[in-house]
Amino acid sequence: MKTFELLFLVVISWSSSVLQGQTATITGVIFDENQIPIPQVNISSGSTGTFSNEQGFYLLEITADKETNITFSHLGNQKLILENLILNTNEHYEFNPVLKTKVFTIAEVVVTPSGNRRAEGITTISPKTVRNIPGANAGIENILKLLPGVTSNNELSTQYMVRGGNFDENLVYANGIEIYRPFLIRSGQQEGLSFINSDMVENLKFSAGGFQAKYGDKLSSVLDITYKTPVSFGIKVKASLLGTAFTLEGVSKNKKLASITSIRSRDNSALVNSQNTKGNYNPLFFDIQQFSTLVLSPKLKVSYLGNLSVNNYRNEPFSRQTKFGTLTDIKTLTVYYAGQEKDRYTTALNSLKADYQINEHTNLKLISSLYYNKEQEYSDIIAQYKLEDLNPETDSDNPLTPTTINGLATQFNRARNILDAKIFNIEHKGRYSKNDNALDWGLKYEHTDIRDHIRESEFIDSLGFTLRPPGSGYDRNEPATAYEAPVLPIEGITAQNNVQTNKLSSFVQYSRRGQWLGHSLYFNLGSRVSHWVVDGIDIERISHTIISPRGQFSMKPNWEKDILFRISGGVYQQPPFYRELRDSDGVVHPEVEAQKSLQIVMGTQYGFKLWQRPFTLLGETYYKNLQNVNPYTLEDVRIRYAAQNNASAYVYGAELRLNGAFVPGTESWFSLGYLKTEENIDNRGYISRPTDQRLKMGILFQDYMPEVPDVKMYLNLTYNTGLPGGSPSYASPYEYQNRLRDYKRADLGISYIFVGANKQYDNNSFLRLFKELNGGFEIYNLFNNQNSITNTWVRDLVNNQQFAVPNFMTGRILNVKIEMRF
The missing domain is CATH 2.60.40.1120 (Carboxypeptidase-like, regulatory domain)
Structure with missing residues (x-):
């Protein structure tokens, strides 16, 4: 923490005085x-x-x-x-x-550096801030991870956990279209670009819990994105050492047709090569998105959203050496690799939305979308590893000299996984509003078709014998007794599934604003109903039905101070998707029920002025009681469910966030969060869940030089206490409750504005061609902290023990970038 305190003092000392006339x-x-x-x-x-x-x-x-x-x-x-x-x-x-x-x-629209003030408990974030803040995976998710209830210890991943939930518990919408993510991705370095393109975003709203009934059936959060409708022609180009982006905006002469198209490419080689596993990496990611709006009449508007994404990940590892343990018991793991991994993830989305304004009170929407996903994982990796004790004596010329070899083994991992997914949606939404009352309703049909062929195996061989899985019925007694049993993988999955799900869901929600004794009040009450059927080849047809009532209440007292009180909650249920139906052996269980969470969220929002500038202090406490919990293991970003509703769990926590213009014309915030989440599996007692991230601190700070205001500085700092470290295969999580080391990271960006809104050039300069032009550099992981996201479990064949070897994330990286707009 001293490092963070020192950096904060340096940043504050560099902060500029108030600039006038902006x-x-x-x-x-x-x-x-x-x-x-x-x-x-x-x-x-x-x-x-x-x-x-x-x-x-x-x-x-x-x-x-x-x-x-x-x-x-x-x-x-x-x-x-x-x-x-x-x-x-x-x-x-x-x-x-x-x-x-x-x-x-x-009077309710108050735009400040902290975003729009909303009684519904929605956090709004400026898209400009999203585009400027540095990060290894710069974008919407990069800035979400600085919010107090949102955590992720993997800078290579766009996935995030919210208030004790996992990656599968978050809703994401783009212009009302629900967005899905690939199924098979197991590590952050296999991920490419986030679906959400920050260059196309106009509005961003996020709720970390207690959200309204009009949103879908998930347990944790909602990210609601609105893409912009252009009002003029424009071209934007971005280039850096990690990738490029090209965005084109256009509008017809009569202003009835508007379109924005963006093409992005990314190469994460520099990031992946900074890890402690050396090799030949070739991760190439590409996507193209388009959003178009056509005004057919004064009352009817049609919009189209399309996306095509291709992720190619190739990995040919060479070697790895990792030191771990304590000061008195230092060990080192040395691994030499052969083989390679070739993965390809292709996703496509096409959607249409018709928006019909019957009159000033009634609006009707019809939304349809088709999502297609094809994933291929081909891997053959041979790893020969050596586990050694090191000499901790400090008076030696070479204090870290190996003294004892505890393990020599060869590990062979093979995968041949292919998955095809098709998801079709058609949905109607409506809204009737008059005076201070509003009624929202919706009806949605969703069809999911999954074809999954999974083949994975892991063999471990050492000193002439092959380890078999526990319970295989074969004893190990080589070399005294010759090995005559069949060679079995210590872990292997072979399964082929063809699963279809048909789901019908609806919601109704009533909202009202009013006054009571001079105080401003707002509330909404609603409920969701969902019915789905799971079917497929060699799968028993089973149906389920759930009802989820929810509500929110807010009051803004008639006080001199600007204070808002809010309480929300209800029943939140998450019907199982394909991944939640498949157990660790690849078997699909259609009887798995929806996980259920009873939530209550209480919050306060206080707006005030400091140094004649606006600030906002937000605080929330929350509690979740979870039933029908489907336990899972988490390794990097790979989630493997037990496909059983055999656990219960709870989550509680508190959060604080201070937003404001600490430097005039900028947005900064400081956030602090605490949570605790535990689960009870088969009534064996409560243990920490894989997402039990106790303490979280995030700082986003922006500044500029007073003498040269066109020089901008962007800084984000993150500190998280360690997540549970997981457990080796076939081992009970009740026996392994160690934690990873604390996560500490700082990302810094410096840029210079050559052309901007307040800096234009005459016709004699070539810079007149640009509406905007800026360039700069970014330093990721400024202090080169060794952060780990998960453990590799290695066997000590001498003592028959297993050790948790941390997998370290990226080191310090320099990125240079330039942005221009015509």
Whole structure:
């Protein structure tokens, strides 16, 4: 912790004084009640103002870091006032108002460095912040991991755990489309690009628990992404040592058709080669996404979202050497490899959404999507390892000299896994709102078709004999007795499954805002109902039904201080997906029921001003009681379920987050979280779950140089206490409750703005070709901490013991990048 304290003091000492005269931009399209753009609308803010053009488009510069009221007025329509708007320096904020027939004031929209203040308990994060913050896997998930209830000890992975849940318990939506992830990926270095493309994002909302009934059936969290609808032509290019990205925005002349397309490629070789396993790595990842919107009439709008992603991971390891143990009992593991691994993950998504505005009160949506996923894992890796004791004496010329060899063995891992998945969805959503009341409803059908062929085996041979799995019926007595039994893998799976699931789900939710004794109140009540049937070849047809009521209540007292109180909760149930139905032997169990969580979340939000700048302090406590728990093991990012509802569990914790403009025109926050989660398997007593991450601290800090404000600094710091280290194969987790070492990481980014909103050039300079141009460098894992995500279990054949050897993550890496926009 001293290192983090020292760095924080250095960063604070580098912080600049308040800069005056910085600006931000608000833009959008103004519509009437029939969704027709309105020209010549007067938009004013103090002494400045502008008018919308023939297509209803407007752009207005306002003073940054200062409360501003913006008035929209037009002859024949009543004016609209956007109050208490606070934007960061150079922030580009989009607001598309609808001018109605009566005067009203929007007082709930407060844009601050901490995001939109919402009674529903949703965290909003600026897309600009997401794009700027450095990280080995820069993007949405990179910044989510700095939130107090979100953890991940693997910088190569885009997966995250929320409040004691695992990777499979998080909902992700893009423009209302549910997003799925591959099934077979077992390590973070096999992952490529996140589905969410940060260059296309307009709004980002995240809930870490207690979310509304209108969201789906998962246990932990919701990430709700909205992609932008372009209002003008633009090109953005990004390039770095890790990859490239090209984004094209376009809009038709009549403004009815708008489209944004982005192509990305990534090469993680530099990151993977910084690990302690040396080899020839060739991880290449590519994807293309497009989001298009077509206005067919003033009431009907159709949008399309498409994605194609191809991940190729090739690994030819050479050697590895890892030192572990204690100061008085130092051991080293040396491994020499032969063979290679070839993996390919291909995913495609096509979706259509029709949005029909019947009138100003009623909106109907029809959404359909088809997701296809093909995964192939081919691996033949031979590893010859040597386990040795080291001499800890410090007065020796070579103190770490091997003294005893405890194990010499050869390990052979082979995999031939192929999986095809097709997921089809069709869904209707509707909303009726009038005055302070709103009614939401939805009906969704989902069909899943999984074809899975899994063949995995592991052999261990040493000193002329082959280890067999426990319970195989063959005793080991070589070389006194000749080995005549069949050669069996110490661990092996062979299975072929063809599974179909049909699921019908619906929800209804009522919301209301009101006043009581001068206090502002908000609540929503809703429930979800889901019915699904599991079927397939050689699989018994079994159906299940669940009901999940939920609710939220918020109150903003009529006090001088800006305080909001919130409580939410209900029943959250997660129907099993294919991975949860398959046990460790590859057998599918259609009788597995939905895991069930009774949750309650209580929170407080306090807004205040410090140094004449806005700050927000948020605090939440939560408790989850889980039943019908399906136990699992976690190795890197690979989850293997028991496919049984034979456990119960609990989670409780508390979180704090302070947001604010510590430096004018920037967004920074400090977060702290504590949680405890344990499970009771077959009534054997409570033990830590694989996601029992007790203490979490995250710091996001942005700054600039006062003398050269175009030089920007971005820093994120993460500290997590160690996760449970897992257990070797065939061993009970009740016998192995050791923990990994604490996770500490710092990522630093420095950039210089050559061209920006406040820095333009005349026609005599070639820089006039750019709307934006900036470049810089990033240092990942600034202090080169050795963090581990999991253990490799190695056998000591002399004493018949197993040792947990940590698998270290990436070391210090330098990345250079440049971004330009035309």
